[in-house]
Amino acid sequence: MIKEYPNAIPHYICENIVSQYGKGLVRAEVAPERKDKGDTSILSQRVAEVKYIWEQTFPFNILMEGISEITNLPKSHQEAYNLIKYSKGGKYDFHHDAFNMDDPEHFKISEGNNRLYSVIIYLNDNFTGGNTSFFHINRIVKPEIGKVLIFKNLHSDGTFNNDYWHTGEAVASGEKWILTTWVRQKPFRTDV
Numbered sequence: 001m002i003k004e005y006p007n008a009i010p011h012y013i014c015e016n017i018v019s020q021y022g023k024g025l026v027r028a029e030v031a032p033e034r035k036d037k038g039d040t041s042i043l044s045q046r047v048a049e050v051k052y053i054w055e056q057t058f059p060f061n062i063l064m065e066g067i068s069e070i071t072n073l074p075k076s077h078q079e080a081y082n083l084i085k086y087s088k089g090g091k092y093d094f095h096h097d098a099f100n101m102d103d104p105e106h107f108k109i110s111e112g113n114n115r116l117y118s119v120i121i122y123l124n125d126n127f128t129g130g131n132t133s134f135f136h137i138n139r140i141v142k143p144e145i146g147k148v149l150i151f152k153n154l155h156s157d158g159t160f161n162n163d164y165w166h167t168g169e170a171v172a173s174g175e176k177w178i179l180t181t182w183v184r185q186k187p188f189r190t191d192v
């Protein structure tokens, strides 16, 4: 399952998120559980800056409600929101968002609670490049301000769905801003 919701978020909310929260971001890492041990190329796999947002004030409370409705899972299954900025040349190479549960280390770090859905909210579109591309299903998602993209990383039996390997293509000019989160199979946060 992959679904785009164009203009789901009013543009002023997207712009406010960037202006209010878009400072003090730090260099993004690939989650340790998804790093290939000893592979130094991992550092160049993702070129972006990130800030984690755990707040549940407006507009994040509304986003959480909407995502809960779409995924039919309680808000407690959602991870923190990640505000991500890609400058010119920024990118996220081909990867999958779910943990590989066949790997004991991934299983341990995920606590057996995988990322069922991925959510990407595009906060601006005044840049070039930066499409989100799914090569296995031949789908290219064009960033448009206010668009929400949701895809399901696992089959209904909980196994890894290889259709959803994806890339955040390099930004050719300007800055790309997105907000992402993942929805776990089971409750993840206790503060909602």
Ligand SMILES: O=C(O)CCC(=O)C(=O)O
Residues within 6 Å of the ligand: 092, 097, 120, 130, 131, 132, 133, 166, 167, 168, 169, 178, 180
């Ligand atoms: O930047 C994008 O378009 C994709 C982002 C992404 O793949 C991720 O954060 O996991």
